[in-house]
Amino acid sequence: MTDDATPIDLEKIVSLCKRRGFIFQSSEVYGGLSSTYDYGPLGVELKRNVKDAWWRKFVWGRDDMVGLDSAIIMHPDVWRASGHLDSFTDPLVDCRDCRKRWREDQLDEPRCPDCGGLLTDSRNFNLMFRTYMGPVEEEASTVYLRPETAQGIFVNFNNVLNTTRRKLPFGVAQIGKAFRNEITTGNFIFRTREFEIMEIEYFVKPGDDDECHRVWVEECLDWYRELGISPERLRVRAHEGSELAHYSKATHDIEYRFPWGWGEIQGIANRTDYDLSAHGSASGESLSWFDDDAGQRVVPFVVEPSAGVDRALMTFLVDAYAEEEAPTTSGRTERRVLLRLHPSLAPVKVAVLPLSRNQRLEPLARSVFESVRRSSGRNGVVQYDSAQSIGRRYRRQDEIGTPICVTVDFDSLDDNAVTIRERDSMAQTRVAIDALPGELAGRLAG
Numbered sequence: 175m176t177d178d179a180t181p182i183d184l185e186k187i188v189s190l191c192k193r194r195g196f197i198f199q200s201s202e203v204y205g206g207l208s209s210t211y212d213y214g215p216l217g218v219e220l221k222r223n224v225k226d227a228w229w230r231k232f233v234w235g236r237d238d239m240v241g242l243d244s245a246i247i248m249h250p251d252v253w254r255a256s257g258h259l260d261s262f263t264d265p266l267v268d269c270r271d272c273r274k275r276w277r278e279d280q281l282d283e284p285r286c287p288d289c290g291g292l293l294t295d296s297r298n299f300n301l302m303f304r305t306y307m308g309p310v311e312e313e314a315s316t317v318y319l320r321p322e323t324a325q326g327i328f329v330n331f332n333n334v335l336n337t338t339r340r341k342l343p344f345g346v347a348q349i350g351k352a353f354r355n356e357i358t359t360g361n362f363i364f365r366t367r368e369f370e371i372m373e374i375e376y377f378v379k380p381g382d383d384d385e386c387h388r389v390w391v392e393e394c395l396d397w398y399r400e401l402g403i404s405p406e407r408l409r410v411r412a413h414e415g416s417e418l419a420h421y422s423k424a425t426h427d428i429e430y431r432f433p434w435g436w437g438e439i440q441g442i443a444n445r446t447d448y449d450l451s452a453h454g455s456a457s458g459e460s461l462s463w464f465d466d467d468a469g470q471r472v473v474p475f476v477v478e479p480s481a482g483v484d485r486a487l488m489t490f491l492v493d494a495y496a497e498e499e500a501p502t503t504s505g506r507t508e509r510r511v512l513l514r515l516h517p518s519l520a521p522v523k524v525a526v527l528p529l530s531r532n533q534r535l536e537p538l539a540r541s542v543f544e545s546v547r548r549s550s551g552r553n554g555v556v557q558y559d560s561a562q563s564i565g566r567r568y569r570r571q572d573e574i575g576t577p578i579c580v581t582v583d584f585d586s587l588d589d590n591a592v593t594i595r596e597r598d599s600m601a602q603t604r605v606a607i608d609a610l611p612g613e614l615a616g617r618l619a620g
């Protein structure tokens with residue numbers, strides 16, 4: 175098991191991701207595009223499971239939440255009113271010698287860290303990606319790729335309120351792509367320019383916002399803990415005044431201890447009534463709620479838990495990664511790599527493995543596979559694998575985090591039973607084929 179004394183090497187995760195088909199460098203055949211990644215056959219399942227787990231807890235699991243899926247490209251006035259056109263910037267300096275760009279706030283001295291050259295004066299660099307809508311490339315047709323999904327929720331506040339007849343407090347959840355033209359990227363999928371976020375805008379009465387903010391920090395921490403993240407590698411850090419975004423009254427980050435140190439995986443911000451007020455006055459349409467009890471209209475305050483899908487996925491991978499000595503069938507030991515992923519996140523739920531490629535086993539193994547796929551397939555992928563030795567197939571499934579292997583052997587032909595092997599303990603249990611669906615359902619519920 176990997177403990178805190180021996181932090182794992184990020185390169186091991188990157189290599190496993192590529193080798194097993196979780197994550198590939200984007201546009202690899204053309205040499206790759208910097209800090210851009212594609213999710214492979216296993217990665218797309220893991221990513222989908224992360225988003226589903228989040229949606230299940232925060233939307234389906236509550237009666238005060240609804241979902242939304244707004245457009246990536248929005249009216250440019252949205253970004254003018256939200257403050258992003260003016261304030262969503264990093265201070266940028268260029269090296270006069272090697273032309274390299276740096277974030278001024280990340281430099282220790284006024285010289286280029288690479289070549290020691292003199293730097294230009296700093297200027298504000300807007301992090302929003304800009305493009306043109308329609309056939310004419312001119313200022314009037316400039317649009318932006320959203321840097322967050324939140325604004326799509328704010329400008330739909332009245333639409334959601336009118337169609338769902340909600341009362342405060344209630345929240346709107348959204349999962350989707352966002353884009354930030356970061357000057358510095360890195361640490362694999364931790365900081366990329368195109369990423370996916372899971373955001374909630376939770377609307378409360380002014381005055382209830384501080385308590386609501388506190389509760390949401392706990393709710394969000396619970397999500398990571400419930401999905402198996404080591405509690406000792408999680409911490410909450412409050413932003414200093416100088417770190418706060420232009421809209422925020424208070425922000426708490428949930429951080430995880432990655433191989434390179436603590437990194438933010440989620441922010442919970444108190445955005446006050448900043449956004450609804452700004453869009454209300456800029457659009458001329460009041461974004462507010464009528465409080466029947468108090469007999470007056472209020473502009474709600476907003477608490478925003480915002481998490482990166484890619485960062486969450488990376489956190490689950492890093493936290494699940496383990497190496498240990500395991501016994502082989504021949505009585506020796508060998509090093510095995512495994513992902514101790516929570517069953518609800520594992521990309522492959524069950525692997526059905528005939529003990530060997532012997533033709534007598536094939537029909538029964540196939541029929542067990544079909545039956546498992548019918549019963550467990552709605553939870554995720556069920557795989558059939560008969561290539562190579564049984565030991566190597568177990569290792570392969572361990573390495574991709576498959577919680578359960580079902581092995582069909584020669585005894586199965588007589589006793590109509592199979593062996594269930596559990597990933598983490600490697601414990602093996604004999605189970606009647608008839609009882610398999612119920613047994614698997616219980617174990618996969620995690």
Ligand SMILES: [Zn+2]
Nearest residue numbers: 269272286289
């Ligand atoms: Zn330089």
